[in-house]
Amino acid sequence: MNGKKSLVARAANMAASKGMLVVNAVGNEGTNRWKKIITPADADSVLSVGGIDPETYYHINFSSYGPSTDWRLKPNVSAYAHVIVATPNNIHETDGTSFSSPLVAGFAACAWQTHPQFNNMQLFKEIEKSASLYPYFDYAHGYGIPQASYFLRKTNIAEKQPTTIIEVIDDFINIKVIVLPPKDALNKYLYFHIQDSKGHLKKYEVIEVSQYDVKTFNISEFEKGDILRVHYLGSTIEKQF
């Protein structure tokens, strides 16, 4: 799963080199023993799409986890993986990251129409930037769900006012947040990760916030060069050690 070996990953990279934007599902291995992304979602020029549960609005359990074996961010973005589909006789609820991928592919086609001057890899990067968690990322959601508003109004949700404080008191590091009223707090999670000096994530979490003090770390958990990055209510803050 380094994106270079499998035939289909090499074919996907070749298609990307011809100017196509290749969008692919990361697979439904999250609850299986394999757990990890499948090929060609490991190819570096493939926009790999993870699955989101439309009820909870975070990673759906079966969606495969990244990163690639050479520690590149995968999935790149996420989309709903539980959908209603039409069959010749009826409509059905069904799930799988195979449904996330065409949602993003359709989104990409629309986004490209708004900015036809982009080449495929510029569009790839812009779709990542448009996503709901950007610049935060993790190996379950990538940069989150791509947002059409980014391409229409060119506003970056990461420019919102900080809603989180990382406080260092003695040997402890506290993450403190603005707590929303319960009716507004639904599906608004706090995401944090700890990134090492090589850029690899050592740990990441999604937390349903219910109090001011969300998380306390002992400073001994961090090494020199580590970055603690927190995303909450559309803003991302970080602390480097």
Next chain:
Amino acid sequence: MKTLIFVIFSFIAFNVTAQNVLLTEYPNNDTIIPKKGPNLKKFYFVYIGYEAFADNFSDNSANIRNRASGRTSFGFKFKRKITNFWALGYDINMSSSTFSIKQNSQKTFPSVVIHKKERLMIGGLGVQIFTRFNFDRRGNTIGKYLDIGGYINWNYTSQHFTKDFTTPADSSNALTIKTTESQLNYFENYEYGVKASLGSNHFAISATYRISDLIKSKYVIYPELPKLSIGIYLALF
């Protein structure tokens, strides 16, 4: 009881006030590329084996009972994969070679004396270096292979066992006389040779040919012991 109530209360209180962690992942723990496995970079396992001596059928001047003679071994084998079809490795083993001597008038080794039973045992510690050629595309399994290598053994012990009865043997008063002679001076302390194994996963058929002599050269009257042995090995993993 008070303690139990306190614990239950604390547990409920903890759940009410704690943050709800929905997802936690430690990528370092589960994205380590495995390096140890039957068809991965490194692999090691222990094995047991038995080889029967398979030569000197026509010229058995050492008077060996081939069916009752053989080498039992137990060892540790390490394999380093170079390509999918080629690997190198070493093997550290303990072995016990037993030579059962026929008791007849042609017997000259190790003496002309006729016993009821007689055998020689050599205990060895050995090292083998081998190169492995695999024949098939496979997943994380050993697969079918041919090992070719050389070995050297240190024969750290040797013993000569005899068993006799006081005559007449069928008498109710007959006694069994067993003798053991250790550190036999006519055996070499080291031996070396070549070895080839043809295997499939846990099982292998092996042939070992000892190049060096086992009997010291100054004991010219003693015949050389069998050099070729063929047997089976079972890998325990």
